[in-house]
Amino acid sequence: MTQFIDKKENGDIARWSFNEGEGGRTRDSVTGIWDPIEFALAQGRYQPPQTPxxxxxxxxxxxxxxxxxxxxxxxxxxxxxxxxxxxxxxxxxxxxxxxxxxxxxxxxxxxxxxxxxxxxxxxxxxxxxxxxxxxxxxxxxxxxxxxxxxxxxxxxxxxxxxxxxxxxxxxxxxxxxxxxxxxxxxxxxxxxxxxxxxxxxxxxxxxxxxxxxxxxxxxxxxxxxxxxxxxxxxxxxxxxxxxxxxxxxxxxTVPELAPQDFILPREMFIRDRHRPQYHVTTPGHWMNEPHAPFYYEGRYHLFYQFNPKGPFFHYLHWGHSVSEDLVHWRDLPPALRPEPGIDPDGVWSGSATYDEEGQPALFYTTGNHSLKPNQQIGLARPRDGGKSDPDLIAWTKRSKPVLMLDQDEELLDEFRDPFVWRDQDRWVMLVGAGLKNRGGTALAYVSDDLENWTPCGPFYESDPSKYPFLGTAWELPVLLPLRDQGGNRTDKHVFVVSPWGPGAVADIRYWIGRYDSAHIRFVPDHEEPRLIDYGDFHFTGPSGMVDPKTGRSILFTIAQGERSPEIDYDSGWSHGAGMPVTLTLLDDSTLGVSPIEEIALLREETLLDVRNVTLEAANLLLDGIHGSMLEIELELQAAGRTAIALRRSPGGEEETVLYCDRDRSEIGVDRTRSTLDPKERTRGIQSGPLALGEQSLRLHVLLDRSLIEAYFNGRKCMTTRTYPSRLDADGLRLDASPGAVVERLTVRRMGGAYSYTEI
Structure with a gap:
C-alpha cells in the first residue's frame, strides 16, 4: 500500500499514515511505536466489542x-x-x-x-x-x-x-x-x-x-x-x-466525498441489546425531539434534534429521515446545521408547512448566544423544490430570521419552537413563550407570504397559581384538529404544550377545545390540562401533522432514555422517537390515542394467537415465547388487579410490570425489579387514573428492546424504559385474579424500521 516516504533525518518526530485499515492500533513509522486507539464501543458494554x-x-x-x-x-x-x-x-x-x-x-x-x-x-x-x-x-x-x-x-x-x-x-x-x-x-x-x-x-x-x-x-x-x-x-x-x-x-485527484459518507453506520448498534430497532432513531449519537413531519411527493419526512458529535446534548443539527409508509425509514444527511450569521449556536426545534405552491417549508428556532433572547425564528426551503433531489436533502435558509421577539415588559426572554399551518388563505404560527408573572403561553402570528408576520397576542394562557406544573413558559406548542373514531371531522381541536421553567413538570399536557380562527385564539372545553401518557418523562417533545393521505392527526414524540452520561458514552447513542400516535375524539368527548395503523407493516411472525382461555393456560403458552422486539395485544376480563410482566427473567428476578387496578381506577408500570444493574436509573412505580367500568381491559403493547409503549383501551398510554442486566430477561407472564378470562392474546415478533447489514 502506498504511503509517504519516511525521512527520519531533519528532526522528524512522528508520522501516522493510518493505513492499517482495521483493528484498534496504528503505527508511527518514525519511532515504530504502535499506539492504541481509544474508542467507546471497544469496551463492549452492551454488545460485542468493536474496533474503531x-x-x-x-x-x-x-x-x-x-x-x-x-x-x-x-x-x-x-x-x-x-x-x-x-x-x-x-x-x-x-x-x-x-x-x-x-x-x-x-x-x-x-x-x-x-x-x-x-x-x-x-x-x-x-x-x-x-x-x-x-x-x-x-x-x-x-x-x-x-x-x-x-x-x-x-x-x-x-x-x-x-x-x-x-x-x-x-x-x-x-x-x-x-x-x-x-x-x-x-x-x-x-x-x-x-x-x-x-x-x-x-x-x-x-x-x-x-x-x-x-x-x-x-x-x-x-x-x-x-x-x-x-x-x-x-x-x-x-x-x-x-x-x-x-x-x-x-x-x-483527491477523492470526493458526499454528505452520505458521513452518516454514522447504524450497523454499529444493531447488537446493542437495549437499543430500539423498530422505532425511529438516529444513526447513532444524540437524538432529541422529532419534529417538522410532512408528506410530499410520495414520501414522509421527519426531522429531529441531532448532535453528530456524540451521544450528548450539544450543538444541535436537524437530523433527517424519510419513509414511504411512516414505519420503514431511511437515514439522510442532516438537513440543517449551525452556520455563521443566523444560527451560529444551534438549529433548534420547529415545524413544517406548505407554501403557496404546495412545496414544503421548514420553520425552526435559530440559536444565537450573542442575542437576548438567544432564539429567533428561521425559514428554510428545498434547494430545488425536489426536482433533482427527491429526498429533499439540500435546503436553503433565509439569510435573516422571519420573526423575533418584540421587546415587551410582559414577556420573558423565551421564544422558540414555531408551529405553522395553513388556515384558509393565510398561515398561522404559534411560538412557545412565557408571560411575566402569568405563566406559559403560545404567541400567535399570521402571515400572507410566510416571511412577514403580524402578532396576534397570546393564543391561550392558563392560571399558574392553579397549575404550577405548567411552569413559566411553554415549549413545542401543537394544534391539531380532531376527527371522531369513524374518521369524520369534528369542530374540536387538541392543543398540546410542553411546560418549561421553574416548577414545570415536563410531561406533555393538552386541552380539547375550539379553535377560534377569526381571533386566533383557543377556547378550551376544560380548564385543567390533561396528560396523554402516565410514564416517567418518556413521552415528551411533541410535534404533529395532519396526514394529507388519510386526514389523521398524528403526534410524534421523543422517548427519553433516562440513562447516565457514563452509560450513554459507552453505548454511543442516546434517546429515540416514540411510535407516532393517532389522536381522535372519543364518543364521550375525551381524547383517544393509539399507535398508527402502519405498525402492521412491521409484523414478521405471529408467535401466539389465542381466544377465551384461562390465565393458567395463557401462561403455559407464554412460557415458550421469548423476545425483546414484540407486539402484544391483550383483552382480559377480571376483577381487581391485572398485570403483564415484560422483559422477565425465568425466576422473575428482573421484570417490568404493566398493570391495571380496577378497584383503584388506576393504570401504571412497576419498575422496581426492572434491572439488577445499580448504574441504571429505571426505578419506581408510575401511574395515573383510568376507570374502565364494565369494559374488558384492552391492552396494546409495543416492546422494542428497552422501550415499552402501552395503550390502555385506546384512552391513555404508558411510555417507559427498561434495561435488564440479565440476557435471559426476555419472557412474558400474566397475573390476574382467580377466574380471569383471557378473551384474546396475540404476540407477534416485529421487524426493524431500517434496512442494513449486520456487522
Whole structure:
C-alpha cells in the first residue's frame, strides 16, 4: 500500500499514515511505536466489542474519529519535544464543526497546557476557522484563519491538506491550506517553544471543556490521514510539496466525498441489546425531539434534534429521515446545521408547512448566544423544490430570521419552537413563550407570504397559581384538529404544550377545545390540562401533522432514555422517537390515542394467537415465547388487579410490570425489579387514573428492546424504559385474579424500521 516516504533525518518526530485499515492500533513509522486507539464501543458494554472505524483516505486508508470517543494518546515520555521549529502536516475531512466550548478548538493534534503557556495545538474552531497555538517563551500565542474568508476555512466533508509551521529563528507562524498560505503572524525572533509534559493526543483536546461527567468537549469529528510532525520549520516550498505528494498518492485527484459518507453506520448498534430497532432513531449519537413531519411527493419526512458529535446534548443539527409508509425509514444527511450569521449556536426545534405552491417549508428556532433572547425564528426551503433531489436533502435558509421577539415588559426572554399551518388563505404560527408573572403561553402570528408576520397576542394562557406544573413558559406548542373514531371531522381541536421553567413538570399536557380562527385564539372545553401518557418523562417533545393521505392527526414524540452520561458514552447513542400516535375524539368527548395503523407493516411472525382461555393456560403458552422486539395485544376480563410482566427473567428476578387496578381506577408500570444493574436509573412505580367500568381491559403493547409503549383501551398510554442486566430477561407472564378470562392474546415478533447489514 502506498504511503509517504519516511525521512527520519531533519528532526522528524512522528508520522501516522493510518493505513492499517482495521483493528484498534496504528503505527508511527518514525519511532515504530504502535499506539492504541481509544474508542467507546471497544469496551463492549452492551454488545460485542468493536474496533474503531476506517475508510478510504489519501492513497490508502484513513481513521474515522467519531467526535467524542475516538482518539490516540502517546505518553509524553515517548514523544520528542520540538524547540525552535515545528511543522505539522495532515489531511482531514471534517464531518462537523464544533461550538468550541470555553473557546477551545476541536483538536487535530496537541500536547499543550494553555494556561501554563506550554506546548502546541492544531485544531478547528467554529464554522471552519482553524488555528495553530503555541507556548513561546512562556507566552501562549495563537494564529487563526479568518472565519469570514471562504478561501481560508476548512470545508466540511471534503478532503483538505492542513499544515502549520513555526520558525523560531525567523520569528514566524504560518498556516497553509492545500499548499497555500492562508494566515501568518510574527513572533519574537530567536524564540523557542516552551515544552509541555502532558501526553500527546490526536483527535482530542488534552484540556477539553467538561460538559457532563463522562463527556469531554473539543474532539475532532471526521476522517484523518497522513499526520506528520517535524521538529523543524519546513519552507513554504516543502509544505507545498507535502500537499502535492498527497495528491500524487491518490492518482492526481483527491477523492470526493458526499454528505452520505458521513452518516454514522447504524450497523454499529444493531447488537446493542437495549437499543430500539423498530422505532425511529438516529444513526447513532444524540437524538432529541422529532419534529417538522410532512408528506410530499410520495414520501414522509421527519426531522429531529441531532448532535453528530456524540451521544450528548450539544450543538444541535436537524437530523433527517424519510419513509414511504411512516414505519420503514431511511437515514439522510442532516438537513440543517449551525452556520455563521443566523444560527451560529444551534438549529433548534420547529415545524413544517406548505407554501403557496404546495412545496414544503421548514420553520425552526435559530440559536444565537450573542442575542437576548438567544432564539429567533428561521425559514428554510428545498434547494430545488425536489426536482433533482427527491429526498429533499439540500435546503436553503433565509439569510435573516422571519420573526423575533418584540421587546415587551410582559414577556420573558423565551421564544422558540414555531408551529405553522395553513388556515384558509393565510398561515398561522404559534411560538412557545412565557408571560411575566402569568405563566406559559403560545404567541400567535399570521402571515400572507410566510416571511412577514403580524402578532396576534397570546393564543391561550392558563392560571399558574392553579397549575404550577405548567411552569413559566411553554415549549413545542401543537394544534391539531380532531376527527371522531369513524374518521369524520369534528369542530374540536387538541392543543398540546410542553411546560418549561421553574416548577414545570415536563410531561406533555393538552386541552380539547375550539379553535377560534377569526381571533386566533383557543377556547378550551376544560380548564385543567390533561396528560396523554402516565410514564416517567418518556413521552415528551411533541410535534404533529395532519396526514394529507388519510386526514389523521398524528403526534410524534421523543422517548427519553433516562440513562447516565457514563452509560450513554459507552453505548454511543442516546434517546429515540416514540411510535407516532393517532389522536381522535372519543364518543364521550375525551381524547383517544393509539399507535398508527402502519405498525402492521412491521409484523414478521405471529408467535401466539389465542381466544377465551384461562390465565393458567395463557401462561403455559407464554412460557415458550421469548423476545425483546414484540407486539402484544391483550383483552382480559377480571376483577381487581391485572398485570403483564415484560422483559422477565425465568425466576422473575428482573421484570417490568404493566398493570391495571380496577378497584383503584388506576393504570401504571412497576419498575422496581426492572434491572439488577445499580448504574441504571429505571426505578419506581408510575401511574395515573383510568376507570374502565364494565369494559374488558384492552391492552396494546409495543416492546422494542428497552422501550415499552402501552395503550390502555385506546384512552391513555404508558411510555417507559427498561434495561435488564440479565440476557435471559426476555419472557412474558400474566397475573390476574382467580377466574380471569383471557378473551384474546396475540404476540407477534416485529421487524426493524431500517434496512442494513449486520456487522
Amino acid at each position: 472505524r476506517w475508510a478510504e483516505g489519501i492513497g490508502g486508508q484513513a481513521l474515522l474519529f467519531d467526535g467524542y470517543s475516538t482518539y490516540i494518546r502517546r505518553s509524553a515520555s515517548d514523544i520528542a519535544s520540538p524547540k525552535d521549529g515545528l511543522t505539522i502536516s495532515v489531511w482531514i475531512a471534517p464531518g462537523t464543526y464544533d461550538l468550541c466550548a470555553d473557546n477551545r478548538p476541536s483538536t487535530i493534534v496537541n500536547q499543550h497546557d494553555r494556561e501554563g503557556a506550554e506546548g502546541f495545538l492544531l485544531g478547528i474552531g467554529r464554522h471552519g476557522a482553524w488555528t495553530f497555538q503555541l507556548g513561546i517563551d512562556g507566552i501562549w500565542t495563537e494564529l487563526w484563519t479568518d472565519a469570514a474568508d471562504a478561501t481560508a476555512v476548512v470545508p466540511l466533508q471534503t478532503w483538505s491538506h492542513l499544515a502549520a509551521a513555526y520558525d523560531g529563528q525567523a520569528g514566524k507562524m504560518k498556516l497553509f491550506l492545500n499548499g497555500e498560505i492562508v494566515a501568518a503572524r510574527d513572533v519574537p525572533k530567536d524564540s523557542v517553544l516552551t515544552p509541555s509534559q502532558t501526553d500527546l493526543l490526536i483527535g482530542r483536546n488534552n484540556q477539553g471543556a467538561l460538559l457532563a461527567e463522562a463527556f469531554i468537549m473539543n474532539h475532532f469529528d471526521g476522517r484523518m490521514d497522513e499526520l506528520f510532525i517535524s521538529a523543524r520549520a519546513m519552507s513554504d516550498a516543502e509544505i507545498k510539496g507535502l500537499y502535492l505528494e498527497g495528491v500524487a498518492l491518490c492518482g492526481g
